[in-house]
Amino acid sequence: ETGVTQTPRHLVMGMTNKKSLKCEQHLGHNAMYWYKQSAKKPLELMFVYNFKEQTENNSVPSRFSPECPNSSHLFLHLHTLQPEDSALYLCASSQEAGTGFSEQYFGPGTRLTVT
Amino acid sequence: SQQGEEDPQALSIQEGENATMNCSYKTSINNLQWYRQNSGRGLVHLILIRSNEREKHSGRLRVTLDTSKKSSSLLITASRAADTASYFCATDANTDKLIFGTGTRLQVFP
Numbered sequence: 740e741t742g743v744t745q746t747p748r749h750l751v752m753g754m755t756n757k758k759s760l761k762c763e764q765h766l767g768h769n770a771m772y773w774y775k776q777s778a779k780k781p782l783e784l785m786f787v788y789n790f791k792e793q794t795e796n797n798s799v800p801s802r803f804s805p806e807c808p809n810s811s812h813l814f815l816h817l818h819t820l821q822p823e824d825s826a827l828y829l830c831a832s833s834q835e836a837g838t839g840f841s842e843q844y845f846g847p848g849t850r851l852t853v854t
Numbered sequence: 855s856q857q858g859e860e861d862p863q864a865l866s867i868q869e870g871e872n873a874t875m876n877c878s879y880k881t882s883i884n885n886l887q888w889y890r891q892n893s894g895r896g897l898v899h900l901i902l903i904r905s906n907e908r909e910k911h912s913g914r915l916r917v918t919l920d921t922s923k924k925s926s927s928l929l930i931t932a933s934r935a936a937d938t939a940s941y942f943c944a945t946d947a948n949t950d951k952l953i954f955g956t957g958t959r960l961q962v963f964p
Contacts, residue, residue, distance in 0.1 A: 743896070781858075782897075782942070782954040795951055829896055836951075842887060843952065845896035 742766040745830050745846035752820065753854055760815040760849050762830030770836035771813040772843065773805060776827040788813060789836040820853045827851070858943045858955030866961040873930040875958040877943030878923075886919055887944045887952070888928050897942065900928075933962045 743764045752758050764771065773785040787795035788807040802824075804816040813830055827850050831843040861876045877886070885904045889897040903910045903919045903926065910917045916929040930937055940957040947953055 745896075779956070781956050784951050784953075787951060797951075827894065831897075842899040842902055843897075844899065845889075847896045848894070850894065 743830060743832055743844050743846035745828075745849050747849060748847065749850045749852075751852045751854060752817070754820060754822070756820075757816070757818040759817065760828055760830075760851075762813040762815075762846055764811055764813075764830075764832040764844070764846075766832055766844060768832040768834055768844070769810050770833045771807060771810070772831040772833075772836075773813065773815050774829040774831065776829055776848070777825075782829070785815075787836055794836060817851075820851075822853050825851055825853045858945050858953060860941070860943060860955045860958040862958060863956070864959045864961070866963065867933055868963050869933060869935055871933055871962075873933050873937070873960055873962070875928045875941050875960070877926045877928070877955055879926075879943075879945045879947070880924065881945075881947045883921075883945045883947060885946060886917075886926050888915075888917060888926075889942045889944060889954075891940045891942065891957070893939075900941075930960075933960075935962050935964045938962045 746761045770789045775783045784797050785799045786805045791807050802819050806814040827848045829848045830846040833843045834841045858879045887902045888900045891897045901912050901917050903917050914931045919926045940959050942954050942957045944952040944954045
């Protein structure tokens with residue numbers, strides 16, 4: 740619907756599992772972002788990649804590990820998560836980060852439940 | 855505390871009425887953006903207004919920005935049931951990242 744796709748759309752995992760979230764953008768953008776959205780909290784920026792280089796890590800715990808192999812793909816590797824990590828994880832892209840801030844295009848999100 | 859705060863937190867109106875949502879922020883900005891989110895889905899960009907602009911229109915949307923008061927408003931005219939969603943403002947706070955508010959939940963009844 741917006742040129743940014745995310746898989747899976749829903750994920751249930753135990754605290755000892757390892758899983759990965761995938762994001763792909765078909766918009767020719769150079770910046771990609773991971774956000775966490777928890778109930779009744781503002782959207783929290785987690786990571787920013789600009790031209791494949793990580794430019795922002797917003798004090799995210801090491802159990803979340805991002806990977807950006809190219810400007811079109813972004814992954815979020817998850818391991819030994821906690822129940823409080825249950826949330827909607829949103830990926831976004833924009834033309835470029837840090838240039839007066841253009842609009843961001845969001846994927847549909849992955850609803851993660853940690854049991 | 856967060857950069858952007860929307861007001862009201864929730865708004866219920868009838869179809870055809872206008873909906874006004876407000877956003878206040880704390881620091882100087884380069885621009886302010888409004889986004890919409892349908893329940894459990896990704897955000898959709900609606901409109902961007904730069905710090906040197908005072909008003910901007912897009913279809914049934916009208917955004918104003920008052921940098922002296924550090925506030926913005928989003929007006930949706932002639933609302934429709936399909937406008938039911940959460941609406942967020944986001945500011946750059948003169949940094950290279952967007953900071954989102956907690957949103958206004960709009961319910962439009964047919």
